[in-house]
Amino acid sequence: MSRSSSTGDDERPLGTRHYLERFARAAQHRAGPGWLETLRGEAIASFAEIGFPTRRLEEWRYTSTAPIERVAFELPESDRSAPTPEELAEIAPCASQAWRAVFVDGRLCAERSVLPADSGGLRIDSLADALAGGEGEALVAAHLARQAPFKNDAFTALNTAFMEDGALVEIPPGWQEERPLYLLFVSTGNETISHPRTLVIARPGSRATLIQDHVSLDSGTRFSNAVCEVLAEENAALDLVLIQRENAQSYHVSNLQAVQERDSRVALHTITLGGALVRNELGLMLAAPGAEADLRGLFLGGSRRHIDNHTLVDHAVPHCTSRQLYKGILGGHARGVFRGRVIVRPDAQKSDALQSNPNLLLANQAEINTKPQLEIRADDVKCSHGSTIGQLDREALFYLRSRGVEERAARMLLTRGFAAEIAAGLPLESLSGWARQLVDSAVETLTADMEGSET
Amino acid sequence: MLEIKQLHANAGDTPIIRGIDLSIKAGEIHAIMGPNGSGKSTLSNVLAGKPGYEVTSGEILFKGRDLSEMEPEVRAREGIFLAFQYPVEIPGVNNSYFLKASLNAIREHRGEPTLDAMDFLALAKEKMSHVEMPSDLMNRSINEGFSGGEKKRNEVLQMLLLEPALCILDETDSGLDIDALRVVAGGVNLLRSPERSMLIITHYQRLLDYIVPDYVHVLADGRIVRSGGKELALELDQKGYGWIEEQARTEGHE
Numbered sequence: 142m143s144r145s146s147s148t149g150d151d152e153r154p155l156g157t158r159h160y161l162e163r164f165a166r167a168a169q170h171r172a173g174p175g176w177l178e179t180l181r182g183e184a185i186a187s188f189a190e191i192g193f194p195t196r197r198l199e200e201w202r203y204t205s206t207a208p209i210e211r212v213a214f215e216l217p218e219s220d221r222s223a224p225t226p227e228e229l230a231e232i233a234p235c236a237s238q239a240w241r242a243v244f245v246d247g248r249l250c251a252e253r254s255v256l257p258a259d260s261g262g263l264r265i266d267s268l269a270d271a272l273a274g275g276e277g278e279a280l281v282a283a284h285l286a287r288q289a290p291f292k293n294d295a296f297t298a299l300n301t302a303f304m305e306d307g308a309l310v311e312i313p314p315g316w317q318e319e320r321p322l323y324l325l326f327v328s329t330g331n332e333t334i335s336h337p338r339t340l341v342i343a344r345p346g347s348r349a350t351l352i353q354d355h356v357s358l359d360s361g362t363r364f365s366n367a368v369c370e371v372l373a374e375e376n377a378a379l380d381l382v383l384i385q386r387e388n389a390q391s392y393h394v395s396n397l398q399a400v401q402e403r404d405s406r407v408a409l410h411t412i413t414l415g416g417a418l419v420r421n422e423l424g425l426m427l428a429a430p431g432a433e434a435d436l437r438g439l440f441l442g443g444s445r446r447h448i449d450n451h452t453l454v455d456h457a458v459p460h461c462t463s464r465q466l467y468k469g470i471l472g473g474h475a476r477g478v479f480r481g482r483v484i485v486r487p488d489a490q491k492s493d494a495l496q497s498n499p500n501l502l503l504a505n506q507a508e509i510n511t512k513p514q515l516e517i518r519a520d521d522v523k524c525s526h527g528s529t530i531g532q533l534d535r536e537a538l539f540y541l542r543s544r545g546v547e548e549r550a551a552r553m554l555l556t557r558g559f560a561a562e563i564a565a566g567l568p569l570e571s572l573s574g575w576a577r578q579l580v581d582s583a584v585e586t587l588t589a590d591m592e593g594s595e596t
Numbered sequence: 597m598l599e600i601k602q603l604h605a606n607a608g609d610t611p612i613i614r615g616i617d618l619s620i621k622a623g624e625i626h627a628i629m630g631p632n633g634s635g636k637s638t639l640s641n642v643l644a645g646k647p648g649y650e651v652t653s654g655e656i657l658f659k660g661r662d663l664s665e666m667e668p669e670v671r672a673r674e675g676i677f678l679a680f681q682y683p684v685e686i687p688g689v690n691n692s693y694f695l696k697a698s699l700n701a702i703r704e705h706r707g708e709p710t711l712d713a714m715d716f717l718a719l720a721k722e723k724m725s726h727v728e729m730p731s732d733l734m735n736r737s738i739n740e741g742f743s744g745g746e747k748k749r750n751e752v753l754q755m756l757l758l759e760p761a762l763c764i765l766d767e768t769d770s771g772l773d774i775d776a777l778r779v780v781a782g783g784v785n786l787l788r789s790p791e792r793s794m795l796i797i798t799h800y801q802r803l804l805d806y807i808v809p810d811y812v813h814v815l816a817d818g819r820i821v822r823s824g825g826k827e828l829a830l831e832l833d834q835k836g837y838g839w840i841e842e843q844a845r846t847e848g849h850e
C-alpha cells in the first residue's frame with residue numbers, strides 16, 4: 142500500500158494530511174467558477190479541522206473509518222475505460238429504456254450516456270458541464286451544499302472539496318413521464334477515490350424515478366465518497382433508488398440529504414449488496430405540511446463486511462408522515478448497524494412516524510447493532526418503532542424440506558423471501574424485477590460463501 | 597409400504613410416542629383417530645423427519661428401508677408426503693415458484709425430466725381445478741394470508757402434483773366447510789391407487805364417509821389402543837374415546 146509522505150510538524154493523522162496535501166497540490170488544475178473555489182476552500186478547511194470521525198462520536202460508535210484512512214487513495218488517471226455497450230446491457234438491462242448518465246470514476250462518459258436534449262424540459266447535465274457557465278451554473282450555485290452541509294461531516298467536506306463532476310438533475314414542473322432516470326457510477330483502478338455529487342431538483346407537481354447505481358466491473362480497492370442533495374418542491378413525487386454493488390474490496394460512504402416541501406412525496410429505496418465497508422447516511426427534512434417520506438432499505442453481507450445505515454427523519458412541521466422499513470441480512474462475520482433517528486419538533490403536531498428494522502442473522506458470528514431513536518417533542522403524534530433480530534424460521538425451513546427442497550436451497554429461498562419486500566417496493570415492474578434479480582443473486586453468493594467457510 | 601415397529605419417540609425431550617406398531621401395505625388406507633394431545637401429529641412429524649423429533653427406540657421401514665438416517669427432503673423425494681395440520685405461512689416466497697422447485701426436485705430424483713415454467717403451469721392449473729383452488733393463490737406467497745380452507749387446499753394441491761407413495765394427512769379436514777370437505781376429499785380420492793398408501797388423521801367420522809379407510813386405529817397416550825375396520829370410526833363418533841381409554845387402562849393392569 143502506498144503512503145503519503147508527511148509534511149513538517151503537522152500533528153494531524155497521516156490519513157487526514159494526505160487529503161490536505163492532495164488538495165493543495167491540485168489547486169492549479171481545478172476548474173470552475175470562483176464561488177466554487179471558495180466553497181471548496183471552506184470545505185477542506187472544515188475537513189482539516191475535524192479530520193476523520195472517531196468512534197468516540199455517537200454517530201460513529203459502531204463504525205471505524207480506519208480501513209479508509211489507511212489507504213492513500215488517489216484520484217484516478219484521466220484515461221478511464223468506460224464499460225462497453227455490451228457490458229452496460231449486462232450490468233443494467235433496465236438502462237436501455239431509461240435516460241441514462243454513465244460516470245466512470247465520477248466523470249461523465251458522454252458516449253455511453255443517453256441524455257435528454259436541452260429543451261427546457263427534463264435536465265440531466267454533467268455537473269462539470271453545468272459549472273462551465275450559463276443557466277446550469279446558476280442552478281448549481283443556488284443548490285450546491287444547501288441540503289448537505291459539510292461543517293460537521295468529514296466525508297461530505299471531502300466530497301465538496303474534491304468534487305469534479307456528477308449529475309445535475311432537474312425535473313420540470315408537472316413532469317409525468319414514466320421513463321426512469323438512471324445514473325450509473327462505475328469505479329475502476331486500484332486505491333482510487335471518486336467523489337460523485339448529485340443534485341436533484343424536483344419541481345412542483347413533477348413525478349420521477351431516479352436510480353443511482355454504484356458498481357465495479359473488476360477487482361481493486363476503491364473508495365466512493367458520494368453525496369446527493371435532493372429538493373422536492375411542492376407536490377413533487379420522487380422515487381430514489383440507491384443501489385450499491387461494488388466489489389468486496391470497496392469502501393463506500395454515501396450521504397443523501399433531501400428537503401421536502403408541501404405535499405411532496407419522497408421514497409428512498411436503498412439496496413446495499415456490495416463493498417467491504419459501507420456507510421449510508423440518509424436524511425430527510427420534512428419541511429412543510431403534507432410531506433411524506435418513505436424509506437425502504439435492504440442491506441446484505443457476509444464474510445467480514447461492515448454495513449452501517451444511519452437515517453434521520455426530521456418532522457419539522459405538523460401533518461407529515463414518515464415510514465421506514467429497513468431490513469438487514471448478515472452472514473459470516475459480517476456486522477451491520479442500523480440507527481434510525483426520528484425527530485418530531487415541538488410544534489409538529491399530527492406527525493405520523495413509523496419505523497421498523499427486522500434483521501436476519503444467518504450465522505452465529507454475524508452481528509447487528511440496531512438502535513431506533515425517537516426524539517418526540519410534540520404531544521399529538523403517532524409514532525412507533527420496532528426492531529427484531531432473528532434467524533430463519535425453522536418451521537418454514539422444515540415445510541420446504543418436507544416437499545423435497547434441499548436444505549441449502551430452502552435456506553436460500555427463505556432468505557430471498559425475507560428480502561423480497563424491498564425490491565418489490567420499487568416503482569415499475571421492470572425495475573422491481575431487476576432489483577429482485579440483483580438481490581436474489583446476492584443472496585445466492587452469500588449462501589455459497591457461508592457454505593464455503595463452514596467446510 | 598410402511599412398517600412401524602415398537603416405535604418410541606420424543607418431541608424435544610418429552611417422550612410422546614410410547615410403543616407403536618403399525619403396518620401399512622401398498623394400496624391401503626389407514627385412519628388414525630384419537631384425543632387431542634395423544635401424539636397423532638408427533639407421529640406424522642416423526643415420519644416426515646422433522647428436526648427435534650427423535651426416535652428413541654424401535655424402527656420405521658419405508659419401502660423396506662430404514663428411515664432414521666434419512667433427511668426430510670430425501671424422504672419427500674422417496675415418496676413420503678405430510679399434509680400439515682397447520683401449514684406455515686412463508687412471506688416473500690412465491691407459491692408457484694416453490695411448487696415448481698419442489699416438483700422438479702422430486703422428478704429429478706425419480707429420473708424424470710424436469711418441467712419448464714410453461715409445462716409446470718399447465719400441470720398446476722389442471723391439478724388446481726381438482727381442488728377448486730382460485731388461480732391467484734399460485735402467485736401469492738406460500739400460504740400467506742390464505743384462509744384456513746385455502747391452506748388445506750394448497751396442501752392437497754401439492755400432494756396431487758407430487759404424487760407421493762405415502763400420503764399422510766394430518767387433520768386436513770379440520771376447519772373446512774361442508775362443500776370444501778367434499779372437494780378436498782375428492783382431490784384425495786383421485787390419488788387412490790393400488791401403489792399408493794394413505795394415513796389419514798382425523799377427529800371426524802364425516803371425512804371417512806368420503807375417503808373410506810381399510811383400517812381405523814385409535815391413538816391414546818402415544819400408543820395404538822384399538823384397531824378395527826371402518827365401523828370403529830362410527831362407534832367412536834357415537835361413544836367418544838372414554839370407553840376405549842377405560843378399556844386400555846384395565847387391559848394394561850391385567
Ligand SMILES: Nc1ncnc2c1ncn2[C@@H]1O[C@H](COP(=O)(O)OP(=O)(O)OP(=O)(O)O)[C@@H](O)[C@H]1O
Pocket residue numbers: 607608609610612630631632633634635636637638639648681
Ligand atoms: N416439540 C415438542 N416439545 C414438547 N412437547 C411436544 C412437542 N410437540 C408436541 N408436544 C406434546 O406432545 C403431545 C402430543 O402432541 P400432538 O401434537 O402429537 O397431539 P395430537 O394428537 O396431534 O393432538 P391434536 O388432536 O390436538 O392435534 C402434546 O402434549 C404436545 O404438547
Ligand SMILES: [Mg+2]
Pocket residue numbers: 636637638681766767
Ligand atoms: Mg395434531
